[in-house]
Amino acid sequence: xxxxxxxxxxxxxxxxxxxxxxxxxxxxxxxxxxxxxxxxxxxxxxxxxxxxxxxxxxxxxxxxxxxxxxxxxxxxxxxxxxxxxxxxxxxxxxxxxxxxxxxxxxxxxxxxxxxxxxxxxxxxxxxxxxxxxxxxxxxxxxxxxxxxxxxxxxxxxxxxxxxxxxxxxxxxxxxxxxxxxxxxxxxxxxxxxxxxxxxxxxxxxxxxxxxxxxxxxxxxxxxxxxxxxxxxxxxxxxxxxxxxxxxxxxxxxxxxxxxxxxxxxxxxxxxxxxxxxxxxxxxxxxxxxxxxxxxxxxxxxxxxxxxxxxxxxxxx
Amino acid sequence: xxxxxxxxxxxxxxxxxxxxxxxxxxxxxxxxxxxxxxxxxxxxxxxxxxxxxxxxxxxxxxxxxxxxxxxxxxxxxxxxxxxxxxxxxxxxxxxxxxxxxxxxxxxxxxxxxxxxxxxxxxxxxxxxxxxxxxxxxxxxxxxxxxxxxxxxxxxxxxxxxxxxxxxxxxxxx
Numbered sequence: 406x407x408x409x410x411x412x413x414x415x416x417x418x419x420x421x422x423x424x425x426x427x428x429x430x431x432x433x434x435x436x437x438x439x440x441x442x443x444x445x446x447x448x449x450x451x452x453x454x455x456x457x458x459x460x461x462x463x464x465x466x467x468x469x470x471x472x473x474x475x476x477x478x479x480x481x482x483x484x485x486x487x488x489x490x491x492x493x494x495x496x497x498x499x500x501x502x503x504x505x506x507x508x509x510x511x512x513x514x515x516x517x518x519x520x521x522x523x524x525x526x527x528x529x530x531x532x533x534x535x536x537x538x539x540x541x542x543x544x545x546x547x548x549x550x551x552x553x554x555x556x557x558x559x560x561x562x563x564x565x566x567x568x569x570x571x572x573x574x575x576x577x578x579x580x581x582x583x584x585x586x587x588x589x590x591x592x593x594x595x596x597x598x599x600x601x602x603x604x605x606x607x608x609x610x611x612x613x614x615x616x617x618x619x620x621x622x623x624x625x626x627x628x629x630x631x632x633x634x635x636x637x638x639x640x641x642x643x644x645x646x647x648x649x650x651x652x653x654x655x656x657x658x659x660x661x662x663x664x665x666x667x668x669x670x671x672x673x674x675x676x677x678x679x680x681x682x683x684x685x686x687x688x689x690x691x692x693x694x695x696x697x698x699x700x701x702x703x704x705x706x707x708x709x710x711x712x713x714x715x716x717x718x719x720x721x
Numbered sequence: 722x723x724x725x726x727x728x729x730x731x732x733x734x735x736x737x738x739x740x741x742x743x744x745x746x747x748x749x750x751x752x753x754x755x756x757x758x759x760x761x762x763x764x765x766x767x768x769x770x771x772x773x774x775x776x777x778x779x780x781x782x783x784x785x786x787x788x789x790x791x792x793x794x795x796x797x798x799x800x801x802x803x804x805x806x807x808x809x810x811x812x813x814x815x816x817x818x819x820x821x822x823x824x825x826x827x828x829x830x831x832x833x834x835x836x837x838x839x840x841x842x843x844x845x846x847x848x849x850x851x852x853x854x855x856x857x858x859x860x861x862x863x864x865x866x867x868x869x870x871x872x873x874x875x876x877x878x879x880x881x882x883x884x885x886x887x888x889x890x891x892x893x894x
Binding site for chain 1: 742743744745747749807817831850852858859860
């Protein structure tokens with residue numbers, strides 16, 4: 406091969422590999438009715454996409470090239486093409502769509518219908534409805550197990566987490582947690598589930614095999630939780646503390662808290678950093694999960710919420 | 722002020738601090754006061770004497786329940802608001818409180834007031850911030866007086882009237 410062509414080939418390969426590994430954060434902006442697309446490598450907003458009224462929940466699939474956004478005041482779900490950063494479809498959802506999550510294989514998208522106490526299922530490709538199931542009161546955060554067997558749903562007003570079997574869509578267990586569970590996350594191996602309990606200022610750790618629980622005190626009025634890329638640390642947003650509590654997974658001890666913007670809500674990890682959406686400040690704070698310091702602050706749209714996994718966790 | 726009383730009187734509903742709707746609302750207001758921060762902070766942090774600076778408040782009754790501090794505000798236009806003190810930080814000059822129940826057409830209301838030095842020498846900047854939800858928790862149609870606009874109007878009215886009068890009182894006018 407011509408050496409110049411080979412060099413060009415290497416450059417193109419590197420560029421596409423870094424775009425893949427880096428990925429994008431999709432930040433829902435309640436007050437601007439938009440989504441800010443943030444490049445997680447250079448921390449710049451690369452696009453702003455108009456969606457429905459008061460977007461809150463978000464789920465990202467790099468595999469499908471799609472992003473799903475719940476517009477709670479509009480009663481709709483926006484579907485974004487993540488290659489063109491444009492809305493390609495809007496699904497009407499009667500009720501109050503808040504939480505959004507994908508199945509383990511990304512073939513289905515789940516929407517928590519807060520006021521109707523239901524989880525709705527859609528085919529993520531055809532966007533056709535597949536069914537619904539009744540859960541506890543005010544379902545909020547959701548996450549699917551990596552083996553595809555379970556869907557976990559935080560029932561905010563029932564103070565429990567529903568464990569739903571994806572074989573028959575029946576509730577196989579309801580695990581009592583603290584008061585007002587909102588955000589959920591799961592360790593990559595699926596063995597530990599974490600629920601953030603807003604009214605208790607606590608995080609519940611659930612062993613997914615035994616369903617036994619333990620809890621850790623966090624800051625004021627916590628909302629959401631994310632794991633560091635190496636799975637060793639948990640980061641919990643405290644909406645009324647304007648900070649993030651950092652917990653060591655192995656010892657279950659609080660290591661420190663990190664000041665972020667005002668009323669931090671959504672939190673997700675890229676392959677390198679932790680991203681926090683600050684509702685009051687209209688910003689995203691980026692945290693280094695090793696040094697536990699803030700490394701940048703990004704201006705987004707008004708009242709950023711980003712509830713859900715707003716960066717695709719399955720990225721290599 | 723009249724408009725504010727009308728707004729408050731409109732929503733004489735028993736409000737629950739429990740479950741709320743999906744979209745929080747935000748109000749942030751600031752005022753510059755020609756008085757030393759310590760003097761302004763002394764007024765703001767005095768949780769049991771809100772009538773000393775807020776023109777809509779007729780009287781304040783302070784209550785201690787164990788370690789917690791509450792106040793019952795009786796408004797000049799009628800009605801009450803029952804509030805819980807979250808913290809009063811002298812170092813940061815930041816007062817945090819929440820509404821337990823009352824006539825404001827809001828749900829799950831929490832707020833803070835900060836006093837900062839500046840912009841000029843001997844001046845203070847007071848910022849009052851609130852996060853809350855509308856009264857009506859479910860989907861449209863939303864009954865009149867329980868929507869986002871009613872909640873925002875009421876809180877804007879309370880903050881505007883309060884900060885304007887705090888400035889007058891602190892400046893000794």
